[in-house]
Amino acid sequence: MRSRKKKKRRSLFQLIYQALAVSNGFLIAALVMSVISAGVAVYSGYQQQKIANANARRLQIQAQREQDAADRQAQIAAKQRKRERARARVAFAASGVDVTEGSPLIVEAEDDYQSELNEATIRAQGADTAWRSKSEAQIQVAKGGAAVTAGYGRAAGSLASGASLLKD
Numbered sequence: 001m002r003s004r005k006k007k008k009r010r011s012l013f014q015l016i017y018q019a020l021a022v023s024n025g026f027l028i029a030a031l032v033m034s035v036i037s038a039g040v041a042v043y044s045g046y047q048q049q050k051i052a053n054a055n056a057r058r059l060q061i062q063a064q065r066e067q068d069a070a071d072r073q074a075q076i077a078a079k080q081r082k083r084e085r086a087r088a089r090v091a092f093a094a095s096g097v098d099v100t101e102g103s104p105l106i107v108e109a110e111d112d113y114q115s116e117l118n119e120a121t122i123r124a125q126g127a128d129t130a131w132r133s134k135s136e137a138q139i140q141v142a143k144g145g146a147a148v149t150a151g152y153g154r155a156a157g158s159l160a161s162g163a164s165l166l167k168d
Helices: 002-021 025-094 103-166
Strands: none
Touching: 025 103
């Protein structure tokens, strides 16, 4: 690996030496600027990718929090339903209604059904919101990858522009 770095350094120094051998100072400056511009383009692409990946991580965390919040809300709704049912049973029993058969059971069954629908709706809404955040996270990751690719494209353009100066 060390010899590889030396080869890269050597080739970079050879490039610089060749550029310095050219008599036109403006040409040298233009070549150096094209190399610097290429490096900045690649660096910029990677920086944009880092930002996009950080945004994606934040969105993934947000999605999990949204899902957890929906689960907590559904649990709270279930506990509230149990408390309401207990109050209703006490009220029925206090008024002399038999709570083990007939209309009270039908009312409880309907209440159970509505409560389960409510809890399922809360969870589904949380899952939908979390899904949107996860989708946005995936988009952010894709944008980061595109930024790196675009950075390399801009770098290639800068180097090609600099190389075109050598033809003259």
